[in-house]
Amino acid sequence: MTAPSATSATATGRPARGAAASGYRFCAAVVVLCALANAATGFGRSFVDRESGGWMLLAHVYLAPLLMIALTGLAVLGAGRHARTKAEGGPPALCRFAYWFVLVAGLALMLAILPAMLPFFGYSALSLMVELHEKAGIVFLVAIGLWILAGIRAGRSTRT
């Protein structure tokens, strides 16, 4: 899969170069792959897993740190570029919107579940967090979809 933000970085016609760009592309690829895999293991486990904490949940738990780190890398390495308008040498507006949307949705996704690991919340709060995490997951998926779409569109416009 093409990392969409890597494509978006070429929207101005000047392909991004250097270690930072490579890192950004790598993070983007990991974010997309982990997001899709975590969506499958998160939403799909109720249909597949029979055992308590089955393979799907295990995969979800193992992939979650990867997604968190990659998303953070994406923010650190891409924020500067995506803060610029197209006129200032930044990517197109849809790409920039999708990028920030992905970061905000990702943050919400993490914030919805990370506090559940602390011994401060009871059953009701934890159930609510799980529910919010699921909903945030849907929003994050939409953001990822939009980001991919924006990347594809930016790539096409660059080619033409």
Added chain:
Amino acid sequence: MIVGSSARVASLLPVLSALLAGAMFVGAPQAFAQSGPDLLRTDSRTPFVHRLTLYDENGTAIDPSDEPVRPYSPRATCSKCHDYSIISHGLHFNANDPAMAAGRPGEPWIFVDPATGTAAPLSYRAWPGVHPPAALGLTAWQFTLHFGRHLPGGGPGQPDPVALRESKPEHRWSVSGALEIDCLTCHAASGSYDMSEAARQIERQNFRWAPTAAAGLAVVRGEARRLPDNFDPDAPPNPDRPGQQPPKVFYDAARFDADGRVFFDLVRKPPLERCYYCHTNQQVGQDAPPAWHHDGDVHIRAGMQCSDCHRNGIDHNMARGFEGDTAGHELAPALTCVGCHMDTGPSGGRFGAPIPEHYGLPPVHFERLSCTACHSGPWPEMDTPRWLTSMAHSLGTTSRTRGPHQPPAIVAPVFARSETSGKIEPHKQTWPAYWGVKSGEGVSPLPIEVVRKAAKKALPPVAAKEAERDVERAFTDEQILAMLDALAADKSVSGTPVYIRYGRLHEKLDGGLHSSEHAAAVPYRWSLAHDVRPARQALGARGCGDCHSEQGAIYFGRVVVDTPVGVAGPQPLTMVALRGDSERLARSWIFPFENRTAFKFVGFACVMILAATLWVHLAAALRAWLGRIAR
């Protein structure tokens, strides 16, 4: 409260006697189906003082100075005010009533015969994995003789009139009498009621005398087991056989007042000491803590009684206390862990039950585990210990030879999935062992007398010392083959003889002993709910590692499959293997839990960096936007 005024009853005695004379027949509970309005009541919370005239099983008032004098009948005495026919359908008495639903599997009666290597779980209830006593050739009378030591009476101990008419003299009901429901088994408040005395009387086949002796109303001398099958207890003494006397009753005259009434110290709610007679569990083995180390159930410590949760009305249809109990009454769903401890309805918080928050415990635990998984039984160790129980090992009766290795082997806690809820629960478990016949896919046990006959030919005699200590026997392959041959030679055996033991089916194939897995050989389990440990001693209170680690007994605890018989190795099974789950998966979960702290640090660091990045750029965008507005 329903009461009996002995004075009024005494005045009605001639009428009652006439009415009851024809109807009072051993095992005729229908005769006492009284309608509510006829019963005396106080309707007060103050306990009624039970100063009662005693009646024998024929409904005749007992005068202790009569010679000979008969034992008192709880049925005839208590049913003056309490509807015996309704009570006799209660949970503790209805096992052999085919109209009753079997309900969730509970503790079976385990028929143990060390000489033949038999330890077969039995029940009149149709629980999967148990056999009806008749399958082992046990009549209701034999069952009562064998297990009556821990029966409160009624049920198989009191056959209905049809069964009695059809019973043969060798069933000895006419000699022993019926084992009526003895109300004092549960409702005696005084510590002088002696269930072990009842057990001794039952062993002597003195069924109808047992309640009198247990209550301490009289001393009973003599043994019905010494009387012939055709003995008529109502016939006058036989001068040709002066030794053939029914047991004699010597009432304690001091227990009778001037009007011939006896004070019964009774309570409506059974005290827990009475429950313990039949429901004691004792961990045994090298690592078993001594009795004085036990804290007991947290509810009991808080001042509750068993009967606070296991409640019933006059029908004695007791709430069993688990979620989904359909056999009980409308209050049953409220008398569960969830009913009291979760804020789910008006019953939540009763008795001051705390509503647990379970801080930091992911909700998936509540979907996959019962409350008892973390809170009940002893703290689970890696080697699952053996237990003795009242029903299986006659706890409560005196013994000098009872030891930790006395069969049947019962281990606990075994964390298996509940058949009803699908959640992981702690269980007690026993491996069935019996000689049977295979027909098609099914296996049914052989009558124990057939097995004993074959064992006389095929097995070496049991040493007297071994028999006395009730030691479980381990057979060699040759001995099993010899037994299978002896059973095959028996004309009364139709089908292929097999031996079920150690989780496998053993049969003779091509001249050799072949063992295989079989549904009939799987262990029988029943839920364990007590003693309940307090929250700070629950699994998980010390962290995720209580379960999600190499020392997590709920996953990797070992369960011994008894001892080998030559064909099966003594390989202990882990809990995950017993559940049929993946051990690799369970072990894969250990890593994320061992590194949970690191995960939290990384996670929150990512959140902070991400949030900071968003904040910096949001602030910059805001500044630029405000600047544009200002310009």
